[in-house]
Amino acid sequence: MESNAPLVSHYSSTLYFWDTRNSLLNTRYSMVRVRFAPSPTGFVHVGSLRTALYNYLFARHHGGVNILRIEDTDRTRLVEGAVDGLYRTMRWAGVTFDEGPIEGGKYGPYVQSERTDLYRKYSDELVTSGNAYPCFCTSERLDLVRKSQQATGTPPMYDRLCRNLTTTEVSARIAAGEPHVIRLRVPIGETVHFHDLVRGNIEFDSRTIDDQVLLKSDGFPTYHLANIVDDHLMEITHVIRGEEWVSSTPKHILLYQAFGWEPPKFAHLPLLLNADRSKLSKRQGDVAVEDYKDKGYLPEALINFLALLGWNPSAFQEIFTIEELIRDFDLERVNKAGAIFNREKLDWVNAEYIRKMTPEYLALLVRPILETRGYFATDDYLVSVVRLMQERARTLPDFVDFASYFYVAPTEYDEKYKAKHWNDAAKENLRELLPLFQAVESWSHDSLEGIVRVFAESKSLSAGKLIHPIRLAVTGRGMGPGLFELLTLIGKQESLLRIEHCVANLA
């Protein structure tokens, strides 16, 4: 019949062992060790970044160790260069690791495909102890079983055909070279429970837990096996991961019990959501960290924004330095409900950061974009443009795309603005103003403003009647920095050229 005895006896016999070790080596085990364990399937999802960030903040807050582990046990989904990309993204975001494939560490290797012998060994151990069993079912049979279960409305689970094969039959079939997997022997009639640091106690009836595949027929482990073997061997103290893992956690608990290992503490993070409250997905917008980098968001801003999606220390502060995030971070203040990724708020946070940075630093970040657009500017000039645009820009490309007239004369003129401010009277005014501009000796903010205001007064006009047409002629736009700042930067010759051109040609 069913043999679930090994689980129970294993667990209780090793509990004593762990309790003793825990008290004897208390200092060692009080050291926080967390891991970020992505599978290298290409880009880094912003949700993954947030998970990585929370692990990082938790580790730093507690003076613990942050570990990167690559979970590449699915050979069919390997993506060339994904690990490099992952590191590039993490470095950009400022999330650092103390142990990992590049950092090294005494718990390595940190790439699961280099640890397959280990998983095999532990899988064998589970089979020997009766907590796992070989299964020879083909995927075709499994599909059929699943289909009939769906048809009858029963929960789709493995029907446990191979669970009670005799040892002689098992040996024979293995000797015959029959492909097989190793499955977890889930005990019957138990309640599996665990305490989640975010959600509290969570319980599962073991009859709802599938006899999960632990070792695939290609000899590679599944996530479930590799994950707990590594978490144990790497002495992970806290597993901080996305909510989508809650329903597989009981399988992990069962594995810890089967091995007689003390499970780590779990904290399941709320999901990042689309506007319709479904799991944040590619179909409804940008999900790759790279997308946000490319669109001109600053890493500090993205991190700040992401940190506050699902966690909040007080709600009386919106902008946090990374040091403040580390100081304040606390798993107990992580929310339970999913959070919608709100792009407008990100824009605002980004704008806040742009206003805080030095123009020199921003200019460095803007230059590549400038060159992509085919514009030219000296370093000094670019810094000046940044200074004028700084409180108007929300993202990095704004310094180029909303300010193109600083680099090249306008070829298009804003229709609405033109309709409002460009007419024969305006042109006549500019025609008369032009010689005064030409005659000016110091092309400076104050002298230009003085000329315009005196001229306007002499003609009994409001200064706006001159300012708006000049802005249109010089920039083509109805928005931007103060006119006299802008004229000063663009320079006398170029400014006059543009005004003359429009007076002569713009209808």
Place this chain on the structure above:
RNA sequence: GGCCCCUUCGACUAAUGGUUAGGUCACCACCCUUUCACGGUGGCUGCACGGGUUCGAGUCCCGUAGGGGUCACCA
């Protein structure tokens, strides 16, 4: 469908049995102003619903509804 989780303004959230339910983004109005932006002032909307417990419930309990996650030899 089974199992698990969740539910405060449109969005992110604060509140740890006693508040006119607070802040931020977005939105609207006004002020500042040469435009846009910044800044300032004000406004708009919220405790999913129904029962309990309690002198008192957004906060505790039960139920309902709604939403989400998960049910692979993927992680």
